[in-house]
Amino acid sequence: xxxxxxxxxxxxxxxxxxxxxxxxxxxxxxxxxxxxxxxxxxxxxxxxxxxxxxxxxxxxxxxxxxxxxxx
Amino acid sequence: xxxxxxxxxxxxxxxxxxxxxxxxxxxxxxxxxxxxxxxxxxxxxxxxxxxxxxxxxxxxxxxxxxxxxxxxxxxxxxxxxxxxxxxxxxxxxxxxxxxxxxxxxxxxxxxxxxxxxxxxxxxxxxxxxxxxxxxxxxxxxxxxxxxxxxxxxxxxxxxxxxxxxxxxxxxxxxxxxxxxxxxxxxxxxxxxxxxxxxxxxxxxxxxxxxxxxxxxxxxxxxxxxxxxxxxxxxxxxxxxxxxxxxxxxxxxxxxxxxxxxxxxxxxxxxxxxxxxxxxxxxxxxxxxxxxxxxxxxxxxxxxxxxxxxxxxxxxxxxxxxxxxxxxxxxxxxxxxxxxxxxxxxxxxxxxxxxxxxxxxxxxxxxxxxxxxxxxxxxxxxxxxxxxxxxxxxxxxxxxxxxxxxxxxxxxxxxxxxxxxxxxxxxxxxxxxxxxxxxxxxxxxxxxxxxxxxxxxxxxxxxxxxxxxxxxxxxxxxxxxxxxxxxxxxxxxxxxxxxxxxxxxxxxxxxxxxxxxxxxxxxxxxxxxxxxxxxxxxxxxxxxxxxxxxxxxxxxxxxxxxxxxxxxxxxxxxxxxxxxxxxxxxxxxxxxxxxxxxxxxxxxxxxxxxxxxxxxxxxxxxxxxx
Numbered sequence: 040x041x042x043x044x045x046x047x048x049x050x051x052x053x054x055x056x057x058x059x060x061x062x063x064x065x066x067x068x069x070x071x072x073x074x075x076x077x078x079x080x081x082x083x084x085x086x087x088x089x090x091x092x093x094x095x096x097x098x099x100x101x102x103x104x105x106x107x108x109x110x
Numbered sequence: 111x112x113x114x115x116x117x118x119x120x121x122x123x124x125x126x127x128x129x130x131x132x133x134x135x136x137x138x139x140x141x142x143x144x145x146x147x148x149x150x151x152x153x154x155x156x157x158x159x160x161x162x163x164x165x166x167x168x169x170x171x172x173x174x175x176x177x178x179x180x181x182x183x184x185x186x187x188x189x190x191x192x193x194x195x196x197x198x199x200x201x202x203x204x205x206x207x208x209x210x211x212x213x214x215x216x217x218x219x220x221x222x223x224x225x226x227x228x229x230x231x232x233x234x235x236x237x238x239x240x241x242x243x244x245x246x247x248x249x250x251x252x253x254x255x256x257x258x259x260x261x262x263x264x265x266x267x268x269x270x271x272x273x274x275x276x277x278x279x280x281x282x283x284x285x286x287x288x289x290x291x292x293x294x295x296x297x298x299x300x301x302x303x304x305x306x307x308x309x310x311x312x313x314x315x316x317x318x319x320x321x322x323x324x325x326x327x328x329x330x331x332x333x334x335x336x337x338x339x340x341x342x343x344x345x346x347x348x349x350x351x352x353x354x355x356x357x358x359x360x361x362x363x364x365x366x367x368x369x370x371x372x373x374x375x376x377x378x379x380x381x382x383x384x385x386x387x388x389x390x391x392x393x394x395x396x397x398x399x400x401x402x403x404x405x406x407x408x409x410x411x412x413x414x415x416x417x418x419x420x421x422x423x424x425x426x427x428x429x430x431x432x433x434x435x436x437x438x439x440x441x442x443x444x445x446x447x448x449x450x451x452x453x454x455x456x457x458x459x460x461x462x463x464x465x466x467x468x469x470x471x472x473x474x475x476x477x478x479x480x481x482x483x484x485x486x487x488x489x490x491x492x493x494x495x496x497x498x499x500x501x502x503x504x505x506x507x508x509x510x511x512x513x514x515x516x517x518x519x520x521x522x523x524x525x526x527x528x529x530x531x532x533x534x535x536x537x538x539x540x541x542x543x544x545x546x547x548x549x550x551x552x553x554x555x556x557x558x559x560x561x562x563x564x565x566x567x568x569x570x571x572x573x574x575x576x577x578x579x580x581x582x583x584x585x586x587x588x589x590x591x592x593x594x595x596x597x598x599x600x601x602x603x604x605x606x607x608x609x610x611x612x613x614x615x616x617x618x619x620x621x622x623x624x625x626x627x628x629x630x631x632x633x634x635x636x637x638x639x640x641x642x643x644x645x646x647x648x649x650x651x652x653x654x655x656x657x658x659x660x661x662x663x664x665x666x667x668x669x670x671x672x673x674x675x676x677x678x679x680x681x682x683x684x685x686x687x688x689x690x691x692x693x694x695x696x697x698x699x700x701x702x703x704x705x706x707x708x709x710x711x712x713x714x715x716x717x718x719x720x721x722x723x724x725x726x727x728x729x730x731x732x733x734x735x
Contacts, residue, residue: 049222051214054180054380057349062175075335076386077222077393102175103168 040070043092045081048105050074055104062102066090080110126160127212133157134205141198154197162188162204164211180380183356184708187376191704194369202705203377210712217719221390224397224726225330231283231302232323236267239311249301250318258312260305269316269323272297277308284322284644285659286403300644322644329407329656330400334393338409340679341388348385351690355379370703377707378693383714387682390722395675398728404668405656412679414637414654415672420616421570422609424623424631425577425584426463426552428641428662429591432624434463434552436471437533440524441546447477449546453538454479456496456505459486464536465494467550491578491601493536504539511537511544521547532586534579552583554590557662562592564666564730568673572616576605576631605631622665624649639665667730674728682718689714 050056056074059081063072068089073082083095096106134157140150162185169182184207191200233249239257240247249267252258257273260266266279276294281287283302290306293299299312302323318324355375363372392409399406406412423429439446454472457465458479472479485502487495493506495514504514508525511518516539518525525535528549538546562573574595577584584598597608605621609631613619621628621635624642629652632638640646640653642660650656655672657664693710696702702710 049215049219051211051218052180052382054382054385058172058177058179061177062172065175076389077225077334078331080335098175102171102177103164103181 040084041087042082042084044110045083045092045096045099046107046110047074047079047081047099048107050076050079050104058102059099059104062098063095066095066098069095081106123212126164127209130157130160130205130208133160134201137198137201146195146197151197154201155192157201158188158192158197158204161201161208165204165207178356180382183376183379187373187704190369190373190376196370196704199370199704203708206705206708206712210708210715213712214715214719217716217723218386218390221394221397221719221722221726222334224394224401225334228283228327228330228400231265232327233265233267233301237261237264252314252317254314254317256314258314259309260312261309262305262307264305266299266301266303266305266312268312268314269301269321270299270312270314272299272310273313274311275309277305277310279310280304280306282403284326284403285661286401286664287659287661325647325650326400326405326644326658329405329650330396333406333408333411334396335389336408336410338388338392338413338679340413340683341392341409344384344388344683348381351381351384352379355694371697371700374697374702374704374707377704378690378697378702378711380711381686381690382711383682383686383689383718386715387686387718388679390719391675391679391682391725394722394725395671395678395728398726399668399671402664402667402671403658404664404671405658406668406672406675407654407656411637411654412672412675414618415620415669416676417618418570418620418637418669418672419618420572420574420612421565421620421622422574422576422605422612422631422635423593424605424621424628425575425579425587427624428622429558429575429587429593430552430554432463432552433470434467434534434550436467436548437551438528438549439546440521440549442520442544444545447475449538449548450475450477451479451481452498452503453505453536453546453548455481455483455498456486456494456503459483459496460488460494462491463552464534464550468536468548471548501540505536508535508537511539514539514541516541516543518544520544529580529582532583534583552587554587555662558591561662561665564663565669568666568669570669572612574608574612576600576608576621578602602628602630606634609635639668641665670730671725671728675725678722678725682721685721686714686718 056076059074060072063069063083068086071084099106137153137157140153144150165181166185169185172179172182188200188204235246236249236252237244237246237259238252244259252268258268272293272295278290279293279299280290281303284300300323301321356379359372359375392412395412396406426432441449450472454469457468481498483496483498485497489510493510495504504511508518518537521544524547528535533549533551536548537544573593575588575593576597578600579598581598584596588596609619609621618636620637620639621631622639623632629648632652638653639655640649641657643649643656644658655668693702
């Protein structure tokens, strides 16, 4: 299990949180995902054998949100 | 080919807002002049395409993961409106959604800016002495023990001790206090503070993430997203509200065959104002506090401050200067000098304020106390035992020494006399008996009395003082400070019990301490306030509210700010609930249509954010005491 914190673009709508969390929870290998609204960050826990940051970044991008980097 | 179309469609946000705004205005004018003429419809379709594209893109993205978000609902509403020929409604809804989102980002950035500006105060470079020359490196590259030179106007990049030069340093980033502090040899300086005049050479002790400044930033960043109970409730509420409204849309649509009505339900089904009502207030409140040296650790802490009725204070270091000094020494068969050598050697291993005062006294008298101390035992809040040159020593209060079967009768009169003056007597003993006594006293801070009055004015009904000190010392300070209830001769455990008792009467109790030896009571109170916490890692970790500066005056501010934030949150919640109810009723009674629904939705979100922004300028109300 790896824990990562990703910096997202500034989130404005609260429903983005639910969307990003919902998508990640359905992603294989992800065991925990929490979007922090005020700091626009994502705390995610995943199995490195199954998925990686690049895949998650890409998936979040598909939802229409940009990942600015890793913290 | 696909990529090319994509990049053509990708115009920058500002451009999109501008062109969509022009398009919507032209659409409206055409609509008024020509009604639904072919030209009007074409213009409206252009408006819709321009405005709705980001939402459509997000909706499609979300659908791939089978997630229904507000973008999808708006997209469906817009397509539906176009299908039934309501072009103007479709254009208005998509434009308002775009504009609303744009303004929300801008205004939310303002509420978050307060915390962002803190981040910008992080040092970016350091001048170090390396290999005989001074070079500029990034703060993370400085090595421990390395010498860092800071000149006038520069930001200190490491935590460390001044070993040369002197300067006046603006420590507002660490303490919230704007008056510069004079720093010279042997004094601690902190990363993130600014040398306003002078020149110092610092021996590096902590760098990067370990510095006090970094830890403060970390706390603030964690705090802004630590959820309030009401926030969790609102999120729960929204998670039920949305599916219910969607079901309602389908049912109403099927029964009444009124597609417009069903589409309107879609637009109002995501209660944006409701969900952000709490977090926007909290981020603004925390941001304001952080700029005044007050770190409030999240929403739940804010809520507790809102109901605070009683405060218990630690005495030493909180209500008083916290640096007791030796005011008298009595010896039995020992020279004062020799007694101090032993006492200081043992106490130099303790962090207790009385211990430090004894060490200080020895230093002041230029006494060398480099004896080898072994078999050190600490009895928290009572005393210490240790061995020097095969002789066992006990230093502590009367109970502690008596407990070792050592007769303290010879000191009876002395202790009585000293304690009646509010002084504390520390006994020094060996197995055969008492060899001396050191009496110490502490003075009240000059801000204490005023702070207590301000707290009472802020609605705190009960103020208690919990101290390990004796009755006289406690009552002397309590009388000067204006304390309601005094409890003395307390051990850390007793303080925890006392807090429970006070809680029975007043429900929410805060404990205020300096975090040195009151960590258990800080943790057991509903709210732990640590004062002067920039110096202590433990205090910063344990406390719920961290007062970085050494001044008590930040306490009434913290409580006012907490209460103001809770008020703000409540206003937002009530407003958002009201909007949701009115919208729902409005839609059911055909008063609210698609575009009005969207307008009210977006406006309510903005109003909630604007209301929260008032907290950024919050100052302690002026109260006459």
